[in-house]
Amino acid sequence: MTTAQNPAPERSVPKPVFTDAEAGARVFPDSSSRQYNYYKPQKRKQSVYEDVTVDVQPDPRHYLSQGWLYGFADGRGGYPLDWTALKAWGQDKEAPQRGIGSGGMFPKEWPATGWHEFRDPNEEWELTFYRNNSNVVRQVNQNVESAKLSKAFEQWNPNWVRFVEQHVGAWMHVDHGLGLYLFANANRRAPTNMHNNAISVNSMHRIRAAQDLALYNLTLSEEIEGFDGTAHLETWKSDPAWQGVRDVAERLTGIDDWCEAIFAANIVFEPLVGELFRSQLVQQAAPRNGDFVTPTVIGAGEHDFAERDLRYTTAMFELLTNDREFADHNKALLQDWLSTWTALALSAARTLQPLWSQPDAKPPRFEDGLDRVKSRFSGIVTSLGLEAPKELAQ
Amino acid sequence: MSRQSVAKAHQKIQELSWEPAYHEPVSQYGTDYTFQKAQKKDPLKQVLRSYFPMQEEKDHRVYGASDGAIRGNMFRQVQERWLEWQKLFLSIIPLPEISAARAMPLLFRTVPNPELHNGQAIQMIDEVRHSTIQQNLKRLYMNNYIDPAGFNSSLRNFQSDYCGTIGRQFAEGFITGDAITAASIYLTIVAETAFTNTLFVARPAEAAANGDYLLPTVFHSVQSDESRHISNGYATLLMALADEGNHQLLARDLRYAWWNNHRVVDAAIGTFIEYGTKDRRKDRESYAEMWRRWIYDDYYRSYLVPLEKYGLEIPHDLIEESWNQIWNKGYVHEVAQFFATGWLANYWRIDPMDDKDFEWFEYKYPGWYDKYGAWWENYNRLSKPHGNKPIVFEEVDYEYPHRCWTCMVPCLVREDMVMEKVDGQWRTYCHEMCKWTDATAFRPTYQGRNTPNMGKLIGHREWETLYHGWNWADVVSDMGFVRDDGKTMVAQPHLDLNPKEMWTLDDLRKCPPLASPNVLLNEMSDAERTAFATRYVKGGPGGRPGKD
Numbered sequence: 001m002t003t004a005q006n007p008a009p010e011r012s013v014p015k016p017v018f019t020d021a022e023a024g025a026r027v028f029p030d031s032s033s034r035q036y037n038y039y040k041p042q043k044r045k046q047s048v049y050e051d052v053t054v055d056v057q058p059d060p061r062h063y064l065s066q067g068w069l070y071g072f073a074d075g076r077g078g079y080p081l082d083w084t085a086l087k088a089w090g091q092d093k094e095a096p097q098r099g100i101g102s103g104g105m106f107p108k109e110w111p112a113t114g115w116h117e118f119r120d121p122n123e124e125w126e127l128t129f130y131r132n133n134s135n136v137v138r139q140v141n142q143n144v145e146s147a148k149l150s151k152a153f154e155q156w157n158p159n160w161v162r163f164v165e166q167h168v169g170a171w172m173h174v175d176h177g178l179g180l181y182l183f184a185n186a187n188r189r190a191p192t193n194m195h196n197n198a199i200s201v202n203s204m205h206r207i208r209a210a211q212d213l214a215l216y217n218l219t220l221s222e223e224i225e226g227f228d229g230t231a232h233l234e235t236w237k238s239d240p241a242w243q244g245v246r247d248v249a250e251r252l253t254g255i256d257d258w259c260e261a262i263f264a265a266n267i268v269f270e271p272l273v274g275e276l277f278r279s280q281l282v283q284q285a286a287p288r289n290g291d292f293v294t295p296t297v298i299g300a301g302e303h304d305f306a307e308r309d310l311r312y313t314t315a316m317f318e319l320l321t322n323d324r325e326f327a328d329h330n331k332a333l334l335q336d337w338l339s340t341w342t343a344l345a346l347s348a349a350r351t352l353q354p355l356w357s358q359p360d361a362k363p364p365r366f367e368d369g370l371d372r373v374k375s376r377f378s379g380i381v382t383s384l385g386l387e388a389p390k391e392l393a394q
Numbered sequence: 395m396s397r398q399s400v401a402k403a404h405q406k407i408q409e410l411s412w413e414p415a416y417h418e419p420v421s422q423y424g425t426d427y428t429f430q431k432a433q434k435k436d437p438l439k440q441v442l443r444s445y446f447p448m449q450e451e452k453d454h455r456v457y458g459a460s461d462g463a464i465r466g467n468m469f470r471q472v473q474e475r476w477l478e479w480q481k482l483f484l485s486i487i488p489l490p491e492i493s494a495a496r497a498m499p500l501l502f503r504t505v506p507n508p509e510l511h512n513g514q515a516i517q518m519i520d521e522v523r524h525s526t527i528q529q530n531l532k533r534l535y536m537n538n539y540i541d542p543a544g545f546n547s548s549l550r551n552f553q554s555d556y557c558g559t560i561g562r563q564f565a566e567g568f569i570t571g572d573a574i575t576a577a578s579i580y581l582t583i584v585a586e587t588a589f590t591n592t593l594f595v596a597r598p599a600e601a602a603a604n605g606d607y608l609l610p611t612v613f614h615s616v617q618s619d620e621s622r623h624i625s626n627g628y629a630t631l632l633m634a635l636a637d638e639g640n641h642q643l644l645a646r647d648l649r650y651a652w653w654n655n656h657r658v659v660d661a662a663i664g665t666f667i668e669y670g671t672k673d674r675r676k677d678r679e680s681y682a683e684m685w686r687r688w689i690y691d692d693y694y695r696s697y698l699v700p701l702e703k704y705g706l707e708i709p710h711d712l713i714e715e716s717w718n719q720i721w722n723k724g725y726v727h728e729v730a731q732f733f734a735t736g737w738l739a740n741y742w743r744i745d746p747m748d749d750k751d752f753e754w755f756e757y758k759y760p761g762w763y764d765k766y767g768a769w770w771e772n773y774n775r776l777s778k779p780h781g782n783k784p785i786v787f788e789e790v791d792y793e794y795p796h797r798c799w800t801c802m803v804p805c806l807v808r809e810d811m812v813m814e815k816v817d818g819q820w821r822t823y824c825h826e827m828c829k830w831t832d833a834t835a836f837r838p839t840y841q842g843r844n845t846p847n848m849g850k851l852i853g854h855r856e857w858e859t860l861y862h863g864w865n866w867a868d869v870v871s872d873m874g875f876v877r878d879d880g881k882t883m884v885a886q887p888h889l890d891l892n893p894k895e896m897w898t899l900d901d902l903r904k905c906p907p908l909a910s911p912n913v914l915l916n917e918m919s920d921a922e923r924t925a926f927a928t929r930y931v932k933g934g935p936g937g938r939p940g941k942d
Contacts, residue, residue, distance in 0.1 A: 005476060013885075014675065016605065017473070017605065019472060019473060019605065020470055021469050021474050021477065021540045022538060022754070025540050026540060030879075030884070031608055033878050034546065035546060038550035039421070052525075052529035055550070055553075056490070057492060057524055058552075065554045065854070066853050066855065066860070067853035068570075068853050069566050069853040070803075070849045071419060071564040071849055071851075071852040073848060073902075080671050100859055100862050100910070101863045103860060103861060103868075103872045104554050104873060106874075127530075129519075129522070129688035131524070133442070138447065141443065168845070171410055173410065179515070180511050181419040185420070185422075186499075191693060197492075200519060201519075204519050207442065207935075210410050211407050214406050218402065251416065251417045254418060254420050256420050283798065309697070328820065359807045
């Protein structure tokens with residue numbers, strides 16, 4: 001090489017600068033105040049969940065001194081407390097009336113209403129949520145894949161194939177409908193971020209469970225000769241055994257009061273109908289009919305409900321039934337809702353009864369299963385300080 | 395999952411929805427738009443079986459980077475000027491994110507196409523992700539950056555501070571009023587499709603240039619979700635366009651949403667990028683250059699203009715006017731100057747511009763120094779409590795501005811100020827368009843058409859009203875913008891953390907009381923008001939008072 005090489009032009013890049021801007025580099029007022037100081041933790045220490053959740057959704061009774069800025073056509077903005085008939089202490093006290101020279105009128109004592117005391121016992125935020133749900137879908141995928149590899153579906157008797165294509169398939173519509181039009185819908189309605197985030201996570205559990213069943217159905221269509229992947233549509237639409245469930249599921253999505261919607265779905269419908277179908281029928285009948293796969297798919301949804309969604313729901317309603325100002329008011333209303341929805345749920349449960357006789361190898365008796373879910377339901381209800389409704393005797 | 399199986403899986407989940415036979419889902423939000431029920435395609439094509447692991451993997455990368463930043467002592471190289479502005483930004487942004495989650499149900503009943511609802515539900519949970527991941531980023535800054543003040547009181551501050559209130563429009567606009575105006579046009583068509591480009595793409599680049607690579611890590615992860623949300627908005631927009639009866643409303647909403655986003659986002663992000671940086675390389679893009687690229691070319695010319703052939707009335711005039719505001723009228727510079735003027739009402743530190751900054755501004759915006767240089771020299775001179783008052787009380791040829799009733803950014807381009815009596819109250823607006831938004835668009839009739847679902851502007855929209863007549867020490871104390879010694883202010887007009895150089899409530903106690911421009915305006919006689927308006931519009935640039 002004889003030609004001189006041109007020096008490479010200097011690239012224009014930002015230069016690192018030593019700024020010494022790390023914690024502890026100097027001492028000055030506030031230099032060690034490294035906690036969010038605007039809320040009180042539920043326990044002794046602030047949790048990460050609380051740090052990323054509390055007070056993100058503001059409240060004019062608290063720091064929101066200029067109030068809501070945009071309203072609906074009736075002039076109401078934000079998250080009106082009367083979107084549910086239930087009440088939390090302090091809410092009947094007049095909100096600060098701010099105006100010329102009023103200052104911020106920030107309350108000396110907070111919370112100003114009991115709504116803000118709620119914390120999701122599952123402590124769900126994005127990191128926990130994606131971790132949990134990824135684990136679930138991975139596990140479900142692996143179970144189904146293992147079953148495919150071991151030709152496990154060949155053990156199914158023809159009646160069980162029909163049962164899964166029609167009835168297990170039909171449940172996906174319940175999950176999907178409630179996930180979207182009850183739970184996702186309710187995430188706009190509650191007065192705190194803690195409520196709405198927990199509800200939105202619940203929504204995604206249901207939508208995921210629906211998709212798990214749909215995709216499982218797709219796999220079975222590919223793996224089992226003669227498996228009718230569309231049979232669930234007709235079953236859901238016109239099988240008389242499912243019309244009670246469909247009626248109640250649709251009625252649930254029609255509830256205007258967000259607390260009633262969550263309560264009716266998670267305290268009444270799921271224990272009496274959801275768990276009856278999943279735990280007392282499918283989980284019991286499947287192994288006897290040579291199927292060890294379906295319980296793992298439907299069990300994922302069952303686990304979400306029993307271990308997560310029910311847990312935040314009871315924590316939410318326990319606060320309201322023990323409310324220091326409105327406990328009686330709330331209990332009376334909840335007791336009414338219990339009566340209404342228990343009657344509807346039990347009626348739907350009973351219309352499902354013919355399903356118990358369809359598999360070749362029978363599950364435990366319908367009445368035994370119903371007794372079990374009634375007993376569990378009574379436990380949930382009494383733990384909230386409510387009475388088991390007389391409709392339970394139906 | 396393979397691409398083919400994702401497509402098949404997505405096709406399969408279309409079977410999930412069903413037509414109600416016994417009871418309709420509750421209908422809680424109204425719209426004046428009409429939609430035909432027709433088969434549509436889910437634009438997101440997302441199946442949760444692949445979505446969750448994808449998001450988890452993105453989380454691994456984000457949290458891995460967070461660990462790396464702490465172990466590698468990133469904060470030894472972070473520019474304080476940059477991190478201080480994040481106290482404002484990260485106090486605002488988690489609310490818009492979570493409000494976007496809350497907005498999705500507004501579309502369920504108003505857009506009667508179940509194929510779109512799957513995508514909307516995924517957007518909902520994406521937004522929960524964004525809100526909490528951003529709160530966590532702020533937590534990390536609070537724990538590891540030299541000055542936690544302002545991060546530690548973040549959400550209280552945001553909810554009571556006027557800057558937070560301006561930012562809050564970018565959240566409340568998503569969740570109230572006409573469902574389509576809010577959750578579709580304002581949120582997805584304009585805020586997400588146009589302005590997240592500067593929010594989540596342009597801004598992180600500036601963060602990295604200031605030694606902060608955590609913000610790009612988090613926000614690029616967020617932006618990878620936004621691109622999916624844009625598809626949601628596009629699908630709804632095409633459906634709305636299919637009905638000619640919607641075109642008038644679309645034109646109205648695009649004008650409102652565009653202008654409001656310009657006023658709010660350009661004010662905030664423009665300031666962060668231009669005045670929150672120490673990177674003064676001449677070949678790095680200015681906010682105006684970024685805006686031209688990301689918003690004018692990428693959004694306006696590539697996305698919006700092609701929709702014209704489908705009947706969408708594009709607000710060409712407003713897009714050109716926004717550029718005019720940024721390029722010719724110094725909108726961003728006027729806003730930054732105002733933030734600095736009112737530093738004492740805030741909860742972060744704003745340091746003076748120096749010679750290097752001046753040189754860069756003059757290079758990027760010729761004529762900048764003549765307009766703003768002397769004022770920033772004064773800001774530097776008055777930045778420490780050495781017998782002087784905060785700059786807002788000193789003679790620096792700057793008139794404290796009136797606030798815009800609509801966008802709540804003050805009327806900074808003085809010549810554009812418009813005054814009008816609306817709903818029995820004299821109001822000032824920063825521009826004719828903001829007057830139009832309040833007096834014409836957000837009303838129950840529009841151009842003779844009934845619009846009963848249109849929202850309303852509500853609330854105490856001028857922050858100063860609440861503190862009219864108060865001593866400034868009491869104002870700052872009431873808002874809680876005080877450090878743990880009970881007297882040193884969170885906000886400072888410099889970056890020196892020597893306690894002797896920091897402003898305290900005692901310094902503020904000596905200042906004149908706060909006067910609300912709007913209260914005073916309404917106390918004026920008609921003649922005084924006319925004289926005020928005539929003089930005000932002769933003011934500027936750089937806040938210079940108008941001459942009679």
